[in-house]
Amino acid sequence: MSAQILAAVILLPFVFVALYAGIHEFLRFRSEGRANYGLIFDEETGTSYVTGIAEEEDAFDPDDFDPNDYNDPEVAGEPDERKT
Known part of the structure; x- marks a missing residue:
């Protein structure tokens, strides 16, 4: 070949x-x-992804993100729904 x-x-x-x-x-x-494409932050999972956003919505700005504000369900003592 x-x-x-x-x-x-x-x-x-x-x-x-x-x-x-x-x-x-x-x-x-x-x-x-x-x-209009932009970065969206999902507070439930703590992840961000690129998707189409509406004109009235603001895109996620990584510079304004504080990881200490994220509430991890496993740390808070709540059971993780994916494991059950």
Whole structure:
């Protein structure tokens, strides 16, 4: 197997994923219009993730985050729902 074919076989799945994401986002743009993406903080799990946010909502600013404000349910003595 030549190096060019091997490189194409390795890169082909990434190309398909990029094309699928591009087409999906283009179709979403045509139906819903411009989107505002930002970082959202989930207080229940203590995690943050990128998602579409409404125009009236503020995005999560990591500089304003204080980890001491997070209430861990395991530390507070509450049972973790995922374990039961």
